Amino acid sequence: MRYDLVIFDNDGVLVDSEPLSNTILAGYLTELGHPTSYEDSLRDYMGAAVHRVHDLILERSGERLPADFDEVFHGRVFAAFERELTPVDGALEVLEKLSADGVAYCLASSGSHERIRVGHRKTGLDTYFDERRVFSSQDVGRGKPAPDLFLHAAERMGVAPGRCVVVEDSPLGVQAAVAAGMDVYGFTAMTPAERLGGATELFGDLRELADLLR
Known part of the structure; x- marks a missing residue:
């Protein structure tokens, strides 16, 4: 890894x-x-x-x-x-795999904590994310494309930015990750690959992620 x-x-x-x-x-x-x-x-x-x-x-x-x-x-x-609301196809499988492999992960979202909680309860993702793994733009002064949220998440998780990889599907998120000095894997299920310029890798199916991370 x-x-x-x-x-x-x-x-x-x-x-x-x-x-x-x-x-x-x-x-x-x-x-x-x-x-x-x-x-x-x-x-x-x-x-x-x-x-x-x-x-x-x-x-x-x-x-x-x-x-x-x-x-x-x-x-x-x-x-x-x-x-x-439904989970993205493959999301539960990739989180189960990361958990089984002992890979540290967290979430950094432009959405509010309430929005994240509502969505996770509905989709079953709350099983994988307790409050210590969830970070919102509410927690910092500036949202994406500023790097603040990703840097905050890395600091709270005790990991240097250069040892983090971000999984993003928006141009603003890719910009924020690059500005934070992190690698970023651009998820192209909804966003055309050409709009995710600057991404370290591009992929279209969450089930590919575990292999990519190796």
């Missing part, structure tokens, strides 16, 4: 939440008078913390989103999660 710690992104890598959350985000922004397609939402917000939505809308329109935007958006997302 050439790494001491595997850091997983959550949305789109472990839980199949990106289609649900970006459909809801696009619809809600459009309702509020900021026409946004599903493809727009994936391009602009996939892998980002919700503050990026506020920042881009303000930058582009000069208007602020409503004060209750986060509450309404997350309420809609959590309701959709409870109805239809």
